[in-house]
Amino acid sequence: MFGKAIIATVLGAVVTGGAVYVAANPELLEAKSQATTPDIPADDNVTGAEPQTTVIKNLPASDTTPQVITPDVIEDEQPFAPVLPEAKQLTERTVVTPPKVDIEIEAARLEAAERVENARVLAAADQQQARRTAASNLRRIMAQAERIGSIDLQDQAYLSAVEFALTNDDFRGAGSAMEALSQPQLRDTARSKIAVKYARTGKTDAAFKVIDQVEIDDLRDFMRLQVIEAVARRE
Numbered sequence: 321m322f323g324k325a326i327i328a329t330v331l332g333a334v335v336t337g338g339a340v341y342v343a344a345n346p347e348l349l350e351a352k353s354q355a356t357t358p359d360i361p362a363d364d365n366v367t368g369a370e371p372q373t374t375v376i377k378n379l380p381a382s383d384t385t386p387q388v389i390t391p392d393v394i395e396d397e398q399p400f401a402p403v404l405p406e407a408k409q410l411t412e413r414t415v416v417t418p419p420k421v422d423i424e425i426e427a428a429r430l431e432a433a434e435r436v437e438n439a440r441v442l443a444a445a446d447q448q449q450a451r452r453t454a455a456s457n458l459r460r461i462m463a464q465a466e467r468i469g470s471i472d473l474q475d476q477a478y479l480s481a482v483e484f485a486l487t488n489d490d491f492r493g494a495g496s497a498m499e500a501l502s503q504p505q506l507r508d509t510a511r512s513k514i515a516v517k518y519a520r521t522g523k524t525d526a527a528f529k530v531i532d533q534v535e536i537d538d539l540r541d542f543m544r545l546q547v548i549e550a551v552a553r554r555e
Contacts, residue, residue, distance in 0.1 A: 454488035462497060475506050482510045486517045504535045512543040519550035
């Protein structure tokens, strides 16, 4: 009991000493009150004022007072519109209209071309038919010439067969009729006719080759001259 009384006495002395110290120093109580009680900003929504955005800039260490900057209000701000590249101007193309072809003229042209082609085909067919007919007639002439008993008359018939064959450009038939001749002079005469025909149709080498086969020397030069004149006239 005596110990408890001593502890109570000590605690009472401490409390009394603290109260006396605070009473002697009132600024300590005021500083504590300011440190523990925060400033509450006014509610702008209650007064109806518009809220403002504040920006606090960091100032140098020597200036501890923050500065409040209010941004300028942009009036009549236009919406953002992207800048697009200008459209390239299209170049006008000159449209060339082909001339109208008269249907009747075109039809006439096609008809004329068809007639020419048909005529060519018919001419070729007629030429082939004419050659077949000429070859058949030459065989008949040769057959009838063989039946002639006189040598002189027979040679005349064969010489006529040579001329008939050359008229139809049948050089093979003319050569066969020429070989059937019995007299050398008449054979050379037939060779001369064949060589001149070759020369007139542009077969110059074949013409001089026939002249080289002439049997009578005295006739060869004269016949060669005939072939040369035929080639010169053609040129």
